[in-house]
Amino acid sequence: MSATAAANPVKKRKSTLRRVAEIVITAAFLAYVAYAVSKRWSEVQGVIGDLSVTAIALSLVGSLAAVWCSFLGWRVLLADFGSHVPLTGAMRIFFVGQLGKYLPGKVWPVLTQMRLGKAYQVPGRSSAAAVLITMFITLGTGLLLTAVVLPLLGGQAWDDYWWTLFTVPVAFVVLLPPVLNRLLALAMRLARREPMPQPLSARGIGLAVFWAVATWLCYGAHLWALLLDLGAGGSDLIIRSVAAFAGAWSIGFLLAIAPAGLGPRETALVVLLAGSVTEPVALVAALISRLLMTVADLAWPAIALLTDRKRRRPVVNTPDIDTVPDSTPAAAATE
Template sequence: MTARAGSGTSTLRRLARVGFLLVALGFGAWVVVGQWDEIRAGFARLSWASLALSLVAVLAALCGGMMTWRALLADLGSPLPLRAGARVFFVGQLGKYIPGSLWPVIAQMEMGRELGVPRSRSAAAFFLTLPVQLGSGLVVSGVALLAALPGSVAPYAWVFLLIPVLAVAFEPRVINAVLGFGLRKLRREPLERPLTRRGMLTALGWALLGWIAYGLHLAVIVHDLGSSGFSAVLFSIGAFALSWCLGIMTFVVPAGAGVREVAMVAVLAPVLDQGSAIAAALCSRVVIILGDLLCAGLAGLAARRAEGSRKDHASGKAV
């Protein structure tokens, strides 16, 4: 009876996971199909080599985001193996294409629980990742834009007022106090291990590398659309980080859809004409969607192979 119940639960979890993936993929396709003519025109202006380089940079950036989250989760007491952590993070992140802000964390909580990670710890790592990405992204965008084209920062000066606030929030004592207060209000058990300064700095380091990789992916696209040189690379890093941060602040649309593109077109105005800026924003969106799908698929396959190897090893020992 217990075995049957366990098998039924496993089947339900598998079906729920498949349903989650199908819904996420549907919304991701909807984002692309809605602007297909403009996207196709933009891709027609890019070379295959540029698209390949841009995708490689996106994959590196997504891995940086995963390592940011994994560093925070490990510091809180749940170090996950690389393959298992990648599967939880990348598959869960597909939930950002579904309207609403909670789908990724719900998916990560459920998949993490199967690996022994308490739900509260998964939720804490997820919600800590957002301010780490936002704060590091604002720093990167401010420095890069000022270095490349100082006047381009002026229209967005109000955004950078958040940096001092986030700097205070990065202090582990502050974060631990806020987490403890929130868990008490939710009547949940407190976290077993507080966040440390070393863990926060490690997460920030990975986040910074991720932003640089994202900027390089945009720089490759911008190069084909008419703006090249070292200053264009710096500007692309700052422009992408700033537009992404504006998208992070918008939780009601799938993955900031539309908000990030509008912001990117505006930020790119000093280096590209409007048509080229729109093409850059839309092509960037599609390359990132493709990167999300590749990372989720590869991470899931790698984790499944690792699990199969462990089972084969265990059965060999039993024999």
């Protein structure tokens, strides 16, 4: 029996065990959330009844805006690598590709975007690097925001998530252009791939960080609209909302066993909000937030597919980063 044939059963067993672990752990988190809701169902039911259509609509708008800002950050990085894709094509690659995050593991959005990017002549390594760096910048800025505001959250937030403070220096160093470009070069060598078409610039990384922060502000507004309508108050509620959501998302992301952070994110959000609102309010906000974010994640791909006229236009490689290409006369003509 060859070494390859002998290795295949081992790989299959590991894959099966990994999938079983993913299902079990995700189910455990979901069971915890379900238990917390059922334990206080009478209170939760009353809180849900207090939500207004206006608050839900405003929260949905915040979620849609957050996803759009994330898209702009990814597009900046893709352009910095030298691939300028038309707006509708970029929307199709990013939004449809992001549906892969609802599958177990973090590799599916990367693989899907690589496949979709081929239709627009985007090198596979550029697609993979752009989405991975977008994830890292989103995670890094989210943890940074959480670490800065964590002492204000009160409750068990500090006891459970004090370790986020250690991410501050790591995220700062890794996001420096020389460091990030060297890490990319090393990754390409280890993967035995060609070098990146061109290195990332300080301007490109800076713009990506800007859009990541804008993403968190929009997500914070999305959560704030729900909490405010449920009776929460305080001049710093918006700050608490941004930090709590950023921390919950980041924790859900780090627990890669759960698709789209399902379960761990809601659990963390309840803990991070414990010092700001009552548990029933936190539970309702976490559950409605998940529902509205799912709607936003499904709405953008639908919009992208409707607006993309399936024209496979060539990619234009220029040294400039065009963050809003449809604002120029030339771009307007192509759209």
